[in-house]
Amino acid sequence: MPIPAPEPGQKRVVIIGGGFGGIKLTGALLRKNFQVVLFDKNNYHTFQPLFYQVATGGLEPDSIAFPLRKIFQHRTHFYFRMGEVDCIDHRQNKIYSSIGSLEYDYLVIATGSTNNFFGLESRKDQMLTLKSLLESLDIRSLLLQNFERALLCTRESEKEALMNVVIVGAGPSGVELAGAIAEMRKWVLPEDYPELNFKEMEIYLFEMSERVLATMSSEASEKAARYLQKMGVNIRLKEAITDYDGKLACSSNGAKIATENFIWTAGVKGAIVKGLPQELIARGNRIEVDEYNRVKGFENIFAIGDVALQVHEGYPHGLPMVAPVAMQQGVHLARTLNMLAQGKSPRPFKYVNKGAMATIGRNKAVADIFNSTFGGFFAWFIWMFIHIMQLIGFRNRAVVFINWAWSYFTYDHANRLILRVYKRPGRQQRKKKRDSEICR
Amino acid sequence: MPIPAPEPGQKRVVIIGGGFGGIKLTGALLRKNFQVVLFDKNNYHTFQPLFYQVATGGLEPDSIAFPLRKIFQHRTHFYFRMGEVDCIDHRQNKIYSSIGSLEYDYLVIATGSTNNFFGLESRKDQMLTLKSLLESLDIRSLLLQNFERALLCTRESEKEALMNVVIVGAGPSGVELAGAIAEMRKWVLPEDYPELNFKEMEIYLFEMSERVLATMSSEASEKAARYLQKMGVNIRLKEAITDYDGKLACSSNGAKIATENFIWTAGVKGAIVKGLPQELIARGNRIEVDEYNRVKGFENIFAIGDVALQVHEGYPHGLPMVAPVAMQQGVHLARTLNMLAQGKSPRPFKYVNKGAMATIGRNKAVADIFNSTFGGFFAWFIWMFIHIMQLIGFRNRAVVFINWAWSYFTYDHANRLILRVYKRPGRQQRKKKRDSEICR
Numbered sequence: 113m114p115i116p117a118p119e120p121g122q123k124r125v126v127i128i129g130g131g132f133g134g135i136k137l138t139g140a141l142l143r144k145n146f147q148v149v150l151f152d153k154n155n156y157h158t159f160q161p162l163f164y165q166v167a168t169g170g171l172e173p174d175s176i177a178f179p180l181r182k183i184f185q186h187r188t189h190f191y192f193r194m195g196e197v198d199c200i201d202h203r204q205n206k207i208y209s210s211i212g213s214l215e216y217d218y219l220v221i222a223t224g225s226t227n228n229f230f231g232l233e234s235r236k237d238q239m240l241t242l243k244s245l246l247e248s249l250d251i252r253s254l255l256l257q258n259f260e261r262a263l264l265c266t267r268e269s270e271k272e273a274l275m276n277v278v279i280v281g282a283g284p285s286g287v288e289l290a291g292a293i294a295e296m297r298k299w300v301l302p303e304d305y306p307e308l309n310f311k312e313m314e315i316y317l318f319e320m321s322e323r324v325l326a327t328m329s330s331e332a333s334e335k336a337a338r339y340l341q342k343m344g345v346n347i348r349l350k351e352a353i354t355d356y357d358g359k360l361a362c363s364s365n366g367a368k369i370a371t372e373n374f375i376w377t378a379g380v381k382g383a384i385v386k387g388l389p390q391e392l393i394a395r396g397n398r399i400e401v402d403e404y405n406r407v408k409g410f411e412n413i414f415a416i417g418d419v420a421l422q423v424h425e426g427y428p429h430g431l432p433m434v435a436p437v438a439m440q441q442g443v444h445l446a447r448t449l450n451m452l453a454q455g456k457s458p459r460p461f462k463y464v465n466k467g468a469m470a471t472i473g474r475n476k477a478v479a480d481i482f483n484s485t486f487g488g489f490f491a492w493f494i495w496m497f498i499h500i501m502q503l504i505g506f507r508n509r510a511v512v513f514i515n516w517a518w519s520y521f522t523y524d525h526a527n528r529l530i531l532r533v534y535k536r537p538g539r540q541q542r543k544k545k546r547d548s549e550i551c552r
Numbered sequence: 553m554p555i556p557a558p559e560p561g562q563k564r565v566v567i568i569g570g571g572f573g574g575i576k577l578t579g580a581l582l583r584k585n586f587q588v589v590l591f592d593k594n595n596y597h598t599f600q601p602l603f604y605q606v607a608t609g610g611l612e613p614d615s616i617a618f619p620l621r622k623i624f625q626h627r628t629h630f631y632f633r634m635g636e637v638d639c640i641d642h643r644q645n646k647i648y649s650s651i652g653s654l655e656y657d658y659l660v661i662a663t664g665s666t667n668n669f670f671g672l673e674s675r676k677d678q679m680l681t682l683k684s685l686l687e688s689l690d691i692r693s694l695l696l697q698n699f700e701r702a703l704l705c706t707r708e709s710e711k712e713a714l715m716n717v718v719i720v721g722a723g724p725s726g727v728e729l730a731g732a733i734a735e736m737r738k739w740v741l742p743e744d745y746p747e748l749n750f751k752e753m754e755i756y757l758f759e760m761s762e763r764v765l766a767t768m769s770s771e772a773s774e775k776a777a778r779y780l781q782k783m784g785v786n787i788r789l790k791e792a793i794t795d796y797d798g799k800l801a802c803s804s805n806g807a808k809i810a811t812e813n814f815i816w817t818a819g820v821k822g823a824i825v826k827g828l829p830q831e832l833i834a835r836g837n838r839i840e841v842d843e844y845n846r847v848k849g850f851e852n853i854f855a856i857g858d859v860a861l862q863v864h865e866g867y868p869h870g871l872p873m874v875a876p877v878a879m880q881q882g883v884h885l886a887r888t889l890n891m892l893a894q895g896k897s898p899r900p901f902k903y904v905n906k907g908a909m910a911t912i913g914r915n916k917a918v919a920d921i922f923n924s925t926f927g928g929f930f931a932w933f934i935w936m937f938i939h940i941m942q943l944i945g946f947r948n949r950a951v952v953f954i955n956w957a958w959s960y961f962t963y964d965h966a967n968r969l970i971l972r973v974y975k976r977p978g979r980q981q982r983k984k985k986r987d988s989e990i991c992r
Contacts, residue, residue, distance in 0.1 A: 114706070155696060156969045172951075174612035179968040181744040191747070194700045194970075211704055245971070256595060260634045264651055266554070304621040307631070507958045507966045511612075511951050518947045526947045528619040529596045530634075531685070 115191050115214065118147035122189065123217035125149070125449065126207060128197045128385060130157050130180045132435045133417035134222040136442030138184060145453035147189045149216075151209060153196045155179055156245075159503055161435065162512075163242050164285060167251035168292035169300070169525035175511040177245060178504040197223075200387030202413060207385075218412050218449060221385060221399060222442070225418035225433055228379035228397070231354075238358040239376040242285050251375060253530045255293075258372050259305055273370035275313040278361050280353050281378030282319035283327070284470045287336055289375065290317045291472035292525075294343040299523040316346045316369060318353055320378070325478070327432060328468050332478040335487040339472040353378075380433055382419040394421045398430065403460035405445050416441035424463055431463055440464065471495050474520060555631050555654065558587035562629065563657035565589070565889065566647060568637045568825060570597050570620045572875045573857035574662040576882030578624060585893035587629045589656075591649060593636045595619055596685075599943055601875065602952075603682050604725060607691035608732035609740070609965035615951040617685055618944040637663075640827030642853060647825075658852050658889060661825060661839060662882070665858035665873055668819035668837070671794075678798040679816040682725050691815060693970045695733075698812050699745055713810035715753040718801050720793050721818030722759035723767070724910045727776055729815065730757045731912035732965075734783040739963040756786045756809060758793055760818070765918070767872060768908050772918040775927040779912040793818075820873055822859040834861045838870065843900035845885050856881035864903055871903055880904065909935050914960060 118124045123146055127134050130152035138148055156177040165171040184190050195211035206215050227241045240251045255277070262274040277293055279286050293315055302310050317324070317340065323333040324340070324347060340347055352364040361369045381397035392408055394400050398421035400408045405420060407413040417438030421430040431437045440463060448458035467481035469491060477492035478485065486494070496516060503509050518526060558564045563586055567574050570592035578588055599616040606613050624630050635651035646655050667681045680691045698714040705711040717733055719726045733755055742750050757764070757780065763773040764780070764787060780787055792804040801809045821837035832848055834840050838861035840848045845860060847853040857878030861870040871877045880903060888898035907921035909931060917932035918925065926934070936956060943949050958966055 154970065155700065172612045172614035173971060174967045174969060177969050179744070182968065185743045193703070260595065263633070303625045304619070505966070507954060510954045514947060514950045514954065526945070527614045528622065529614060529617050530594065531613060
């Protein structure tokens with residue numbers, strides 16, 4: 113069933129990606145002027161800032177995702193297609209995807225970002241990452257599976273490797289994950305595994321730069337570091353991970369840490385689509401765009417969000433790869449296209465930085481907002497409120513609220529199911545031990 | 553870290569399976585007399601009667617599962633081990649598992665049941681089933697993926713096959729699933745897929761016997777069949793499925809139905825563990841037990857729940873394979889073992905049938921309780937109340953309640969994420985269509 117031609121007077125906008133930018137854009141485009149075709153490889157939009165809570169058993173995956181079709185129910189001239197766009201043919205104004213090809217009048221690349229392993233690309237199969245809902249579930253499952261395995265160990269060294277956690281990168285994801293795992297170590301794991309001694313479990317947070325949360329104020333960084341240290345997280349600044357073979361992590365300072373829980377949050381890069389001229393792909397694998405989010409050299413191709421590199425006043429190396437930029441660019445691009453359709457001239461994009469925040473644990477968060485830095489309970493409360501309000505749908509908000517209230521009053525992370533059988537590719541399955549392991 | 557020897561005076565009870573029987577038994581065994589080792593291949597207990605709601609997007613998986621370690625937190629002399637028991641060596645009083653071997657004083661087999669494909673065993677890779685949380689998620693994902701695929705079809709026959717649903721077996725699982733899918737077809741799918749014509753989607757429910765819900769009263773059967781017919785479910789009684797090749801289902805009456813959504817709920821059999829004498833494995837692959845749930849011919853091996861075949865007054869072919877039997881046997885076996893430990897003689901098991909119920913849709917359920925049959929809103933309300941109360945944990949109850957209230961007032965099934973990439977084994981991946989499929 114092909115997508116019909118746009119109505120007379122309408123132009124077709126093809127949007128690749130239903131993330132924060134893509135859905136804001138779709139929502140704000142004028143229906144009478146545009147036929148919108150939205151591609152995403154999943155049938156749901158995810159609230160990425162809370163992936164770390166799925167990874168640590170605080171939330172179930174369904175409560176931070178929302179079906180894309182549901183978001184745009186009853187919208188006319190709108191077509192969602194689940195599929196991956198492989199390639200752009202800008203000469204023919206056409207995209208090629210896993211489900212077929214399609215012509216466009218306007219193309220918007222809103223594909224977001226993916227993990228950047230820098231020099232360790234060849235080791236990526238050994239690492240856990242936090243860039244999708246399924247990756248978050250994998251972290252949860254592997255951590256819990258490794259505690260189950262630790263129970264069976266007779267050798268101390270093997271047990272330690274199964275319990276230790278190494279997180280690389282102290283941006284918001286790394287910091288929030290380290291905090292949540294430290295809370296699990298304190299409140300949840302000793303109750304679940306009374307046979308294990310959690311004093312032996314170490315949580316390492318490696319960061320190449322000089323401070324945690326390097327994009328926030330130095331006051332926020334200091335507060336966050338203090339919270340993490342108080343919770344027993346081993347922060348290693350100005351220290352890079354140079355190798356990891358699935359068992360042993362090596363650092364630039366010569367440290368060797370035995371761990372089977374190695375989580376990489378150290379870098380992202382633009383998730384570009386093939387077909388654009390190579391010279392447009394700049395720093396961080398991002399596509400250079402002008403102040404209208406137009407891909408340089410093209411009249412009808414745009415890029416927004418993480419994948420777009422837009423130089424802006426105060427941001428000579430491009431705007432940061434964060435949700436608020438994507439959302440503002442999405443809304444602004446809709447306005448731009450609406451104005452073009454009406455024959456008016458669009459205005460350049462202006463980013464309004466409303467601040468940043470990160471949660472470390474219960475009653476512990478940091479926030480750079482209203483031109484100052486807050487910490488402690490106030491920042492934590494604001495963080496919770498803003499995150500609940502940003503979720504889509506009453507049901508999701510209610511379910512997240514119940515989970516958080518539950519965790520707060522019981523010190524529990526309730527969603528501790530091992531839901532996927534985590535199989536690390538490229539490694540042999542452990543041999544079945546048929547005897548003498550757990551004998552009386 | 554081996555499991556320590558039981559304290560002096562204690563006996564070790566090894567329980568295989570953390571289902572309804574296993575957890576009731578564990579909970580009721582006297583701590584001072586027994587060391588309990590509970591095996592399960594998952595780290596969670598599931599509430600199987602609600603699998604069909606996970607399959608149809610009504611509930612998220614986490615809300616009907618509960619971590620086994622959490623259930624027995626703070627219990628002394630208790631060890632949970634995640635692993636599969638492969639084999640019993642009854643001469644040595646020892647079990648062999650995926651994580652090692654272990655000696656027992658008492659062994660309890662509470663492994664439940666698995667799918668029985670009867671003559672179609674060789675076709676099982678083509679079928680969807682509903683016997684685990686992951687299987688439920690697979691049904692949800694495949695149904696939704698097939699609607700996404702139907703959008704791309706140009707041939708009418710292909711599209712119909714992607715939309716049609718065939719359910720085999722009109723027991724409670726089949727009936728509840730058929731009802732829930734019919735509700736989705738009425739309220740949810742036309743909103744999500746305005747491009748598809750859901751008048752073309754057929755839901756078939758095949759049943760070999762003379763009526764749906766054959767284990768309930770004939771009045772309940774009639775009511776349920778009437779509800780289903782009113783919701784547009786195509787009930788085919790006294791008609792068996794003779795073959796299914798992944799595309800076409802053939803029935804004993806010569807019907808041929810094109811469908812890619814084929815769900816098998818037509819039979820279960822005991823999930824036995826190797827090592828017991830073959831002559832004890834009776835009808836339905838169940839293990840013959842006496843009135844104390846003792847496996848025939850053994851002093852210290854017991855079986856409870858679906859896997860046990862216990863002949864009982866009024867049930868000459870054995871008690872039914874349902875949760876209440878397993879729960880009552882679990883509690884009763886704990887009492888039996890407690891009495892043996894105290895040198896008293898145990899009493900034989902008496903099953904109390906508290907009735908049966910099944911939900912077909914909103915305000916539509918049937919119940920055989922209090923010696924009579926109810927239908928409609930009253931039965932539906934009782935069904936909801938009982939199911940919420942039977943869930944473990946306040947958080948699960950609250951989240952299920954929110955989901956149900958949401959669905960009731962909005963006619964929505966909110967959890968429509970395609971969460972697993974469903975790969976049907978033994979079939980080739982669809983080739984990528986690179987051109988002309990969705991062209992303008």
